[in-house]
Amino acid sequence: MNYTLNQLQIFLKVVQTGSVTKAAEALFLTQPAVSIQLKNFQDQFNIPLTEVVGRKLYVTEFGKEIAQAAEEIVNQIHSINYKTLAYQGQVTGRLKISVVSTGKYVMPYFLSGFIRQHPGVELVMDVTNKEKVIESLENNEVDFALVSILPSALNIERMDLLQNKLYLVGNSQNSEQNIALEDFEKIPLIFREKGSGTRTTMEGFIKHKNISVLKKMELTSNEAVKQALLAGLGYSIMPLIGIRNELYNQELKIIPIKGLPIKTMWSLIWMRGKKHSPVSELYLQYLQKAKAEIIEERFSWCEQY
Incomplete structure (x- = not known):
């Protein structure tokens, strides 16, 4: 077998999103490019990884096992990269945030300065609707979530960012x-x-x-x-x-x-009692110091309405 890291990452994203189109959007690739790499990856196996039924893509049981292995490999690659950067004295790790769809007009401004200060941090930001945001938070799939309506059924902590x-x-x-x-x-x-x-x-x-x-x-x-x-x-x-x-x-x-x-209120929330990674803890410290300046610089225009 001669599959590449790129093919593993593409297949994993297709499995995670359940769609070639959505995977292409998430990876900033064209749909044909994803389809070609997915086919090249499939060609190395005698057992189907996916199947299409009624225009909907499904992952086979074999495909799910391969996806799990692919995720472990990709995580190991990230770990190698993080350790290399850490050895060079840089802050490293992943920061995973789920954002309600309108929050895409807010969250990037509260992230850009932090990412510039710490180029070794890998940002993973999922923009979706409120139900999926809360689900990802409850399942401990993300470090933080940005919402404008606090979930009543979850025991959370929060930091208010912007009206x-x-x-x-x-x-x-x-x-x-x-x-x-x-x-x-x-x-x-x-x-x-x-x-x-x-x-x-x-x-x-x-x-x-x-x-x-x-x-x-x-x-x-x-x-x-x-x-x-x-x-x-x-x-x-x-x-x-x-x-x-x-x-x-x-x-x-x-x-x-x-x-x-x-x-x-736009609020950054996380599960109460969550053990923050060094990166997410550092990000909270950054927001405490920088959020007033960010609001003044980026959102003062809101006050005229």
């Missing part, structure tokens, strides 16, 4: 200047998918205000909602943090309405 404000938003050209609460049953509302923190917050507002909503659309990402608003398909309650450019370019506008904005 999160949600407004009613519409297209600058086609939207009404003023909308009253009773008008909600007349306007098309765009929701995030179930499991999204933004969806939970939006539904909580509607329920609290006893609003009737008759027309609604459901989309699976903040970017998809934004594009629908830009196209004039309706209105949505959105986090301010994700629409900065569109507000500056006067493509979207905030529509004043009683009871908004909704204010929550």
Whole structure:
């Protein structure tokens, strides 16, 4: 057999994501490149590693065993790299963070300075919906999670990073200047998918205000909602943090309405009692010292709204 480390890493990512397309996105490769390497890897085995049923990819039992072995090999390679850097006096290790999808507008700014200071640290950041973020935290698959709604069922510790404000938003050209609460049953509302923190917050507002909503659309990402608003398909309650450019370019506008904005908090959370690695402990120390400066430098624009 003559498989490469690259093939092991690609196969492992395909198994973890359950999709060639998602693996390609996670590895910043094209889908054909991943497919070719996956085929080359498969060609070295007489037993199928994966199978496609109804356009869905499944990993065989043999494939799962190979994936487990591949993960052990990849971890050993990381260990060698870490030890080499540590011998040279650099901080090394992995920092694994799971982030709710809208948090992608927040988390990178609280990471960039730390990664620049410690180039030996490998960052693994998974951006997904709230349910999967909480699941990865509960399963101890990550060091930290970034959320805007704290999970009530988990015993956690937290560090608050930044206020999160949600407004009613519409297209600058086609939207009404003023909308009253009773008008909600007349306007098309765009929701995030179930499991999204933004969806939970939006539904909580509607329920609290006893609003009737008759027309609604459901989309699976903040970017998809934004594009629908830009196209004039309706209105949505959105986090301010994700629409900065569109507000500056006067493509979207905030529509004043009683009871908004909704204010929550972006918080970095971890399981209570978790034994932090040296890297994650160092990262918490970094945030304690640097977060006020990061907020002032990167997020002061939020104060004008």
